[in-house]
Amino acid sequence: MKIYNIKIVVLALCTAVLFVQCADDDDNGNVIEQELCSDGIQNGDEEGVDCGGSACDPCIAGVVDFSGVYVQEDIMGRPAVNTAFGGSDPVKNDFNVSLVSDRAAFQPIFQETLEAYHDVYAIALGIPVEDLDYETNILGLDAATFTTVLAQFDALQVAPNAPTTYFDGTNVLTGRTLGDDVIDISLTLMFGGTTGTRFDGNNGTPQLTSDGVDIGDRDLTLPFPHMESPLTQ
Amino acid sequence: MMKKTKIFAAIGGLSLAALSIFLISADHIDSPAVAGTKVDIADLYAFEADNPNNTVFIATLQGPLVPGQVTENAVFDEDVLVEFNIDNTGDFVEDLVIQAIRRDSIMYFFGPSEVEAADAGTSSTVYVNDGIGQVEISGVDETITATNNGISFFAGPRRDYFFFDFNQFNAVADGDAAPDGFLPPGQASDFFESLNVLTIAIEIPNFLLGTPPDHVGGLVGIQGLPRSYNVWVETKRKQ
Numbered sequence: 001m002k003i004y005n006i007k008i009v010v011l012a013l014c015t016a017v018l019f020v021q022c023a024d025d026d027d028n029g030n031v032i033e034q035e036l037c038s039d040g041i042q043n044g045d046e047e048g049v050d051c052g053g054s055a056c057d058p059c060i061a062g063v064v065d066f067s068g069v070y071v072q073e074d075i076m077g078r079p080a081v082n083t084a085f086g087g088s089d090p091v092k093n094d095f096n097v098s099l100v101s102d103r104a105a106f107q108p109i110f111q112e113t114l115e116a117y118h119d120v121y122a123i124a125l126g127i128p129v130e131d132l133d134y135e136t137n138i139l140g141l142d143a144a145t146f147t148t149v150l151a152q153f154d155a156l157q158v159a160p161n162a163p164t165t166y167f168d169g170t171n172v173l174t175g176r177t178l179g180d181d182v183i184d185i186s187l188t189l190m191f192g193g194t195t196g197t198r199f200d201g202n203n204g205t206p207q208l209t210s211d212g213v214d215i216g217d218r219d220l221t222l223p224f225p226h227m228e229s230p231l232t233q
Numbered sequence: 234m235m236k237k238t239k240i241f242a243a244i245g246g247l248s249l250a251a252l253s254i255f256l257i258s259a260d261h262i263d264s265p266a267v268a269g270t271k272v273d274i275a276d277l278y279a280f281e282a283d284n285p286n287n288t289v290f291i292a293t294l295q296g297p298l299v300p301g302q303v304t305e306n307a308v309f310d311e312d313v314l315v316e317f318n319i320d321n322t323g324d325f326v327e328d329l330v331i332q333a334i335r336r337d338s339i340m341y342f343f344g345p346s347e348v349e350a351a352d353a354g355t356s357s358t359v360y361v362n363d364g365i366g367q368v369e370i371s372g373v374d375e376t377i378t379a380t381n382n383g384i385s386f387f388a389g390p391r392r393d394y395f396f397f398d399f400n401q402f403n404a405v406a407d408g409d410a411a412p413d414g415f416l417p418p419g420q421a422s423d424f425f426e427s428l429n430v431l432t433i434a435i436e437i438p439n440f441l442l443g444t445p446p447d448h449v450g451g452l453v454g455i456q457g458l459p460r461s462y463n464v465w466v467e468t469k470r471k472q
Binding site: 057073074160 | 264265266267270272273274276277278279280281282283288289291298300301304313314318320324325326334336341354355356357358359361364366367373374375376378379381385387390391392394396397398401402405406410411412413414415416417418419420421422423426427428429432434436439442445448449450452453454455458459460461462463464465466467468469470471472
């Protein structure tokens with residue numbers, strides 16, 4: 001108890017000295033702030049020792065406990081890759097804990113799934129599955145190459161010095177905006193063939209390249225963080 | 234022919250199962266191990282900021298959340314680290330990470346931290362010496378952002394920006410929609426139009442991300458694409 005009292009006195013003295021120094025100084029307020037933010041004590045409106053409040057840097061380490069080891073449970077690069085091409089639950093679980101740089105084993109699975117989608121629709125249409133295969137897409141990627149890009153290079157490509165679009169007909173894979181129609185783009189790459197119009201609902205074909213919905217009434221003009229407040233009903 | 238027979242045999246099981254949950258969302262409602270948990274990533278967005286010298290990264294989680302109590306009660310898990318990974322050398326191994334994790338009512342941000350080779354991979358620790366800022370987590374009726382040294386932060390519930398006619402897709406997948414497929418605009422319905430997600434957003438100056446590598450498109454014959462980082466997001470649970 002006695003030691004505690006002494007500490008209080010010392011702390012009070014130190015603080016008093018600090019303010020006297022500042023008061024004697026004809027410098028501007030910034031100097032006072034810097035002194036306060038490196039004096040080793042929590043004062044002013046600081047939220048921790050020399051951190052937080054109106055003058056100091058935010059409190060990060062040393063005040064809050066961030067210790068421990070954190071292990072991967074989910075991962076995402078481009079939209080829809082694992083859910084669309086994983087094929088089975090065990091594969092999807094494996095994908096979510098895999099490294100992007102170690103995905104060669106997923107490519108043949110993805111390719112098989114891609115072909116299976118076509119077979120499913122062939123059956124629905126009552127035509128032999130042999131007659132309905134994936135066709136090289138508008139990016140010029142055959143099935144093996146397309147699924148290699150999906151499996152082994154699964155990241156969003158983000159160009160810091162170019163307009164952002166997932167695909168706008170001209171530019172491609174420079175990021176993903178909130179308004180990009182990633183479903184229609186994915187469907188077109190999967191079912192659109194070389195022209196992008198292979199199964200677009202015209203000329204007696206099924207509509208498989210667009211789901212018919214867009215961003216709707218979501219506001220794309222908002223400042224950071226750019227997304228609307230949550231809906232309440 | 235053998236291959237076709239094999240696929241045909243699988244159609245009744247594996248492939249239809251795959252189709253039935255195909256693209257439920259970009260990554261919403263994920264595989265069984267993560268579906269419905271607080272590590273479940275819904276979507277990743279990365280785009281040029283209003284200030285073209287900056288890039289915005291957005292991760293959405295735990296979607297879809299129904300408006301009302303479900304959204305109001307949704308919280309970020311203090312044991313879940315959200316990590317934006319940036320490869321700026323083109324080998325698809327992270328060179329920089331930006332980390333975000335909740336403590337009480339605050340979302341704390343760290344990075345971009347250089348990742349030592351030994352630390353790359355599925356395990357991480359928080360780069361506690363690289364704190365770059367924090368923001369109070371917004372409630373359903375508020376939008377609280379913070380900016381520190383030119384970096385902006387947000388965490389909280391938002392409307393889901395993912396859009397998809399999920400119900401019609403199920404009809405397509407089941408063959409019920411043959412031969413027409415998806416519905417035309419006006420008849421199609423966006424399943425996610427009235428749903429929410431939890432969101433973590435950061436806007437950061439590009440110079441903090443290093444020089445981007447050649448675009449990966451060049452590896453598969455797509456030439457002329459601008460230099461681009463390779464970016465992905467991970468959720469990692471404390472052991």
